[in-house]
Amino acid sequence: MSQPLKVAVAGLGTVGSGTVGLLEANAALLERRAGRTIVVSAVADLDRRDRGFSVDGYAWYEDAVAMAKEADVDVVVELIGGSEGAARAVCEAAIAAGRHVVTANKALIAHHGMELAIAAEAAGVTLAYEAAVGGGIPIIKGLREGLVGNNHRRIYGILNGTCNYILTTMQASGREFGEVLAEAQALGYAEADPSFDVDGIDTAHKLAILCTVAFGCTLDFDSIHVEGIRHVSSVDIAFAEELGYRIKLLGIAALTDNGVERRVHPCMVPLSAPIAHVEGVFNAVVADGDFVDRVVMEGRGAGERPTASAVVADIVDIARGQRVPVFAVPASRLEKLPAAAMSGHRGAYYVRLMVLDRPGVFADVAGVLRDHHVSMEAVLQRARAPDEPVPVVMTTHDTEEAAMVGSLEEIAAMAACVEPPRMIRIEPF
Numbered sequence: 001m002s003q004p005l006k007v008a009v010a011g012l013g014t015v016g017s018g019t020v021g022l023l024e025a026n027a028a029l030l031e032r033r034a035g036r037t038i039v040v041s042a043v044a045d046l047d048r049r050d051r052g053f054s055v056d057g058y059a060w061y062e063d064a065v066a067m068a069k070e071a072d073v074d075v076v077v078e079l080i081g082g083s084e085g086a087a088r089a090v091c092e093a094a095i096a097a098g099r100h101v102v103t104a105n106k107a108l109i110a111h112h113g114m115e116l117a118i119a120a121e122a123a124g125v126t127l128a129y130e131a132a133v134g135g136g137i138p139i140i141k142g143l144r145e146g147l148v149g150n151n152h153r154r155i156y157g158i159l160n161g162t163c164n165y166i167l168t169t170m171q172a173s174g175r176e177f178g179e180v181l182a183e184a185q186a187l188g189y190a191e192a193d194p195s196f197d198v199d200g201i202d203t204a205h206k207l208a209i210l211c212t213v214a215f216g217c218t219l220d221f222d223s224i225h226v227e228g229i230r231h232v233s234s235v236d237i238a239f240a241e242e243l244g245y246r247i248k249l250l251g252i253a254a255l256t257d258n259g260v261e262r263r264v265h266p267c268m269v270p271l272s273a274p275i276a277h278v279e280g281v282f283n284a285v286v287a288d289g290d291f292v293d294r295v296v297m298e299g300r301g302a303g304e305r306p307t308a309s310a311v312v313a314d315i316v317d318i319a320r321g322q323r324v325p326v327f328a329v330p331a332s333r334l335e336k337l338p339a340a341a342m343s344g345h346r347g348a349y350y351v352r353l354m355v356l357d358r359p360g361v362f363a364d365v366a367g368v369l370r371d372h373h374v375s376m377e378a379v380l381q382r383a384r385a386p387d388e389p390v391p392v393v394m395t396t397h398d399t400e401e402a403a404m405v406g407s408l409e410e411i412a413a414m415a416a417c418v419e420p421p422r423m424i425r426i427e428p429f
C-alpha cells in the first residue's frame, strides 16, 4: 500500500468542519477507493473554539500561511474564503512549497485563477476547485473529464441557492422580495449582508469559472454583465406564470458571432425547461455538448455536507495520482476570446409598464417600439381603472438589447408612465 496522503485544512468553518468530518466518517471507504489512507495532519483557524470535533490530534496553526509553508503535508485545503488576504496567500504559499491545493473558493478562482493555475502547472502540483461551482454537483469534473469530447457553445445554470430559494418562495407564496429575504436570513439561507448573493456577484464568480472550463477561454470576470434579483416583484412572477414561464436567476455563457456572452440576470424560462422546476436552495447546470446533447446536473449548491463531498472528491483525485489541466487545457493555452457587448445581445423580452389608463397611451408606447424596430409578440392589460396606474405587460419577438433599452428609456419619460419599466429577458431553452 502507498504512503498515506497527508492533508492540511485551512479554515474550520462550515466547509472545513464538514471536510474533516467526511474524511473521518468515510475513512475506510476512501482508503479502498483511493488505494491509500487519507489523513488530516494539520489544521489552521483563527482560534481553537469548539467546532463540533476535537482538533487535539492534528498539528494546530493559527497562521494558515505558515501551515501551508511548513506543515509536513501533501495537500493544503483552503476553506477560509475571500478573493484576497489569507485565502490567496495560503494557496500561493502552498504552491510555492510544492504542495497540491484544493479550494472551494469561487471568488479566489474567478479573480486569481489564472495566476494560480499557471503557478500550479509550473510547480507540477494540482489546483482543484470542484466545490467552488455548484457545491456538491460534480460539474467541473463533469465538463473537464466526462464531457471532454464535446464542443460547447452554451452553458448556463442556477448557481446560487439563496436567490433560487427567494424566487421560488416568492412564487409559491406571492410575497415580496424584502419579506422573503428577511425570512431566508432568519433561516440561515442568506447572509446578514446578502449583496454577494442577491446582487448576482456569487453567480458571476461561478459563471466565470464555468465559462473558462467549457470554452477554454481565459478567466474574464470583469466582462460579465451582472444584475441581481432585488427588482423582481411578485407581480412579474404572477405574470410569468400566466405566460407559461418561471423567473430564475441564471448565469449564462454562450459563444456568439459577436464573441463570448457572459451574463447573470433574472430570466424568464419556459415551464417546459427542466431548469424551471429546480426549486428552493438547489442548483442546476445545463451543458449542451455537440455530441452528447443536453446534460442537466442538479443538486445541493451549498451546505456543509454537499460542499465537503466535492472537496473530498478533489482530495481523492490527488491521492490516486490523477492529474488533469486546471481548466481542462493548460492555463498558458487558454484563448483570449473577445467579449460580446450586452448591447448587442439578441433575444425576446418581457416588459411591464405601470401606466395611467388614458386614451392614446398605448398607441404612444406602440409608436416608440415601432420606431426602435421592436416587434411585440403579445400584450396583457389588466382591468381598466380610470386615473389608477395599471400594469401593461408585453412580450417581444427577438430584438437587439440596445433597441429594447432605448425604447424603454423613451417610454419611461412619458407622463403616463408612473414607474420605471421592468424588463426581463426571455430565454428559449
Ligand SMILES: NC(=O)c1ccc[n+]([C@@H]2O[C@H](COP(=O)([O-])OP(=O)(O)OC[C@H]3O[C@@H](n4cnc5c(N)ncnc54)[C@H](OP(=O)(O)O)[C@@H]3O)[C@@H](O)[C@H]2O)c1
Residues within 6 Å of the ligand: 010, 011, 012, 013, 014, 015, 016, 044, 045, 046, 047, 062, 063, 064, 078, 079, 080, 081, 082, 086, 104, 105, 106, 107, 131, 132, 135, 301, 302, 303, 304, 307
Ligand atoms: N458554506 C457553503 O455552503 C459553501 C459552498 C461552496 C463554497 N463555499 C466556499 O468555501 C469557503 C469557506 O466557506 P465557509 O462557508 O466554510 O466559511 P466560514 O464558515 O466562514 O469558514 C471560514 C473559516 O475560516 C476561518 N478564518 C478566517 N480567516 C482565517 C485565517 N486568516 N486563517 C485561518 N482561518 C481563518 C474563519 O474563522 P472565523 O469564523 O473566526 O472568522 C472560519 O472558521 C469559501 O470560499 C466559500 O465561498 C462555501
